[in-house]
Amino acid sequence: MEKKKVTDTLKAKFSEKIKEVSFPLGDETVFIERDALREICSFLMKEPFAFTMLLDLTCVDYAGENERFEMVYHLYSIVNKARLRIKTRLNEKDLEIESLTPMWKNANWLEREVFDMFGVHFEGHPYLRRLFMYEGFEGHPLRKDYPLRKRQPIIPMKRKE
């Protein structure tokens, strides 16, 4: 499959939802509107693209910018050996996006991790709750305004630091 076929087809079909297409260092990247996520993903899952595997789902915090959180999705097609990166931006006041759990089962835990670390809510997630941190932990650690060394111990520590 040629490099640009995926992005060209996407641009042709969803022209108003796609904001930008780029190839940084050879990785195909597509920047889309927030509402079009599920639609585009279900289109990509089918033939001939066959992006059947969700490799990764993560979030980046660009503190100081207006649209602070950027969601990054990596899709992979085993048949065509092709990778695709999908990005979309979220505003801090409106931190909601559609969940991909009906389509890929590993999105369940990946989204829980992003909720735990950044505080992004996923609409339609069956069981959205913290994955790595414990109940009673306040704050979202991977945000840029959470200090690195701020510890919240569950049982009292003998030494104060």
Add this chain to the structure above:
Amino acid sequence: MIYRIQKEADKESLLVNMGPSHPAMHGTIRIMLELDGERVLNAELEVGYLHRGFEKTCEHKTYFNLLPYTDRLNYVSPLINNLGYVMTVEKLLGIEAPERAQYIRVLMSELSRISDHLTALAAMTMECGAFTVFLYMIQAREEIWNVIEQTTGARMTTSYIRIGGVRADLHPDMDPLLDKAIESTRKLMKDCHGLLDKNKIWINRTRDVAVVSPEMAINYGFTGPCLRASGVYYDVRKAHPYCVYDRIDFEVPLGDRGDNYDRYMVRMREMEQSLRIIEQAREQIPAVSSQNALISKLVEPAEAIEASRSKKIEAKISLSPNLEGSEKEVYPDILTEKKQAVVPPKEDTYTNIEGLIDHFKFFMKGHGIRPPKGDVYFSVEGGSGEVGFYIVSDGTDNPYRLHLRGPCFHIVAALEEMIKGHYIADIIPTFGSLNMIGGELDR
């Protein structure tokens, strides 16, 4: 705090906790089970007991300083995680390691992969009661770690693979130890095949238990031996070859049913293929290119520093034993020429001013490795699957965001569904065959 399993559970069934500190749990993970007698009706996992804040810590360290953190992610095959991180940064910087360094990287990766599979299978079989296999495999692992230690200096967490190449050349006396390691691994595998393959007890415990169909495996994002045991042919070394894997001839074993027995068999066969790769890499590796054209007399370091104050040194300087393998003559073979990405050789640092400036600028805060702005994703084939790194750089010397795509995360997410309907005793080999590593799961 109510868990999902407490809400969904039947009034008459028993809720049992296989808690974080459990002998058969490799590391710390909590499985909550709803039981009817011994049969599992429902399961819920709780992870995060080894969350060490890797991603947040990396935002506060420089690209060079965060190498030891990557060692401790998948701690049974540390050199492969090193490789994954380093190749991601190299892709961002646009540099490539020299050929000899790439062969050394492949050799070390495959030794790590064998040690990963040995540990996984040793733990899995020990928990099922085959204690002999555990002892044999750990003995073979010791031989392999001896080889790694001779070259890199450490048995486990080595930080050997550096940005731009490797830290030091292979030890000149490596051949006998490597021969011994390969021979003892082959002999061990023959013994273990004999002990386990047709063993009625083993087959009863692992055949047709926790079957994963190919569609389910792909939907969950499985990669690595667990995916190949279900019959899907995907190996990062073959699909997107990196280093010199395209010049080496090896096969990728596949399973057919996707049960525990297939996962065990795929790992055993992969170890044999890794041995083949090591032998081929040994033959194909290019020789050290420098010819030692300088004067043969070795000068002591203190003398050399004294003499360099007045004139440029021409003689070869003897280095301390810690720096064995990274003398100036082997530098072109093991590290790339691009100056900003590597530590300059010690002979230069201490005897001439350009070397000193290069060294200073590499380590000074705010200088050093500063990749251009942008983001990148690169993946290598680890012991459990596709280890991917996603790095966002903002032009400074600390990464803005570093994310690890850990293969174990996706595989363990499927455990809840895999053990439904089986007995408690089936959880043990299932969990062992998945090869969960806490450092990669919880980061």
Add this chain to the structure above:
Amino acid sequence: MAGGWITTKLNYVLGWGRKFSLFHYPFITACCGMEYMSAACAHWDFDRFGCGLTTFSPRQADLIMVVGTISQKEAPVLKTIYDQMCEPKWVLAVGACTLSGGIYDNYAVVQGIDNIIPVDVYIPGCPPRPETFLDGIVKLQQKIQNQEQEFRWKRRK
């Protein structure tokens, strides 16, 4: 005076008995567990020091080996298991992460398990070589021998 001689000898015999028959509970979390496996297996056996029986119930153990990083989420679990052990009990902290948090100085890791439980012997290293591990066990045995073996079990804080 005769009474003093008898209690000293009894102390010595109890110490000898306790140090050479340690039932240990390996509380393994992370990378140091690999070196624990090496130290326990055939090459650098620690069974020959009397420490070989791995018991998987804390109620039957004398020695808890804390091997690997303890995160804040794991700390209550460690305290519970330590409290479940009966006196006399000893704690071996293996690896840099248990001594002081190791290389992880952040929101998620306990900076040393002596914040939670009292420790007897600290074994440094990241991970410690099996020889260091064995050295630590020998030091613990010397400590057990020289301790006051209380036969009215005094609670240790």
